[in-house]
Amino acid sequence: MNNENTHWRxxxxxxSRRLRERAGGFLRQTPLWKLPSAAFGLAAVPGVEVWLKxxxxxxxxxxKARGMMNRLLANDIPESGVIVASGGNAGIATAAAAKALxxxxxxxxxxxxxxAKRARLRALGAEVVVVGELYPDALAACLARQKETGALLTHAYDQPEVVAGAGTLGHEIEMQGGLPDSVLVSVGGGGLIGGLAGWFEKRARVVALEPxxxxxxxxxxxxxxxxxxxxxGIAADSLGARRIGAISWEITQKYVQDALLLSDESIRAAQQWLWKEMKLAVEPAAALPLAALQTGAYVPREGEKVCLIVCGANVDPATVA
Structure with missing residues (x-):
């Protein structure tokens, strides 16, 4: 394996080392559930095991907490602090990391x-500026402000430290449960799929899922x-980037074979199923992997170990049921 192929690993x-040694216990090792496919009411395929990360x-x-804290720890932070544009989750993660530091x-x-995301940000002590309608509007305003203040810019998905930080999720999955056969992951700007694909390379089949x-x-x-x-659509606050990030585009070109689209109706049904059947209150972006299985957009092979990334929970609980 040449150096180019091992770069992201x-x-x-x-x-992973930086976060372990310098983040002061900021991050959690999140659970990995391993369940038979029948637990999800899926069509019977012999030997299929579904992992929920x-x-x-x-x-x-x-x-997002992984990449944002990695970005902050890897750079000197000026007196003006840090600045980020976000649909919500990257901002919350950056604010939490900034508060910890x-x-x-x-x-x-x-x-x-x-x-709900705005309130969470204010509770973390962040200064919140709402501008425009979609993420690119907020990003443009953020970049203009960063030039004025010199604050450390944390990009929601398109910085090396952010992508590598997201990749620590794949590292953790492998340490907890071994190597899955496939990993189903939602895509917005691409930081998460870039990090996971860069970690797993072609050792696991990484599948891109979008509304x-x-x-x-x-x-x-x-x-x-x-x-x-x-x-x-339903997941625009989390998956609302208008263009895939340059870093993740390069990585996914090498390591991601499948890109699938899912309807808002199927995403909503999967989100509701996770709440009603497993009491997991998650945002729509976190439900795409299950929606891919429930709709048959992705059909596991016999004996496959398929890992679903349940990526976020910053949602108003009243909207889940």
């Missing part, structure tokens, strides 16, 4: 962001390069 191992139980309520944090949110109304990676693959797309 090496970066992820470095991120319950990353919605992570500090800040999503996987005792530094200032400013978060730019789009109008589509939920009030039909936010097909960022899917359209890029059709075009042969990242392109802007219109985004909306």
């Amino acid at each position: 090496s970066e992820t191992e470095s991120a 319950l990353e919605h139980m992570q500090v800040s309520g999503s996987f 005792g530094v200032r944090c400013q978060v730019f949110l789009p109008g589509v962001s939920s009030e 039909e109304k936010a097909p960022t990676l899917y359209r890029a693959r059709e075009a042969g390069e990242p392109v802007d797309v219109d985004v909306g």
Whole structure:
């Protein structure tokens, strides 16, 4: 295996060490459940085992805490603190990391962001600025402000430290349960799938899942390069990037074979199922992997160990049931 192929695994191992040694217990090792496929009411395929990686139980309520803390620890933070644009989860993670490190944090949110996420940010002590309607609007305003203040910019998905930090989730899965055969993961800007694909390479089949109304990676693959797309729908606050990140585009081109689209109706049904049957209150973005199995968009092979990334829980509980 050449150096190019091992680059992201090496970066992820470095991120794991940095977080373990310097994050002061900030992160949690989240549970990994292993269940037979019958537990999910799926069509019987002999020997299929479904793994749920319950990353919605992570500090800040999503996987984002890994990448954001890794970004902060890997850089000098100026007196003006840190700044980020986010649909919500990256902002919450950055604010939580900043609070743990005792530094200032400013978060730019789009109008589509939920009030639950805004309230969580304010509780963490972040300065919240709501601008525009979708994530790209918030990002543009954030970048302009960063030039004025010199604050450390934390990108929601397109920085090496952020992608490598997300990859520590894959490292943790492998340490907890061994190597799965496949990993089903939601895609917005691509930080999570980039990190996971960079870690697993082709040792596991990493499957990209997107809502039909936010097909960022899917359209890029059709075009042969990242392109802007219109985004909306049930998961727009989490998966609302208009263009796949450059880093994740490069990684997914090498290591991701499958990109699938799911309807808002199937995502909502899976979200409700997780609450009603397993009492897991998760946001729509976290339900795409189960929706892929329930709809038959992804059909495991006989004996397959398929890992579903339950990525976030920053949702108003009243909207789940």
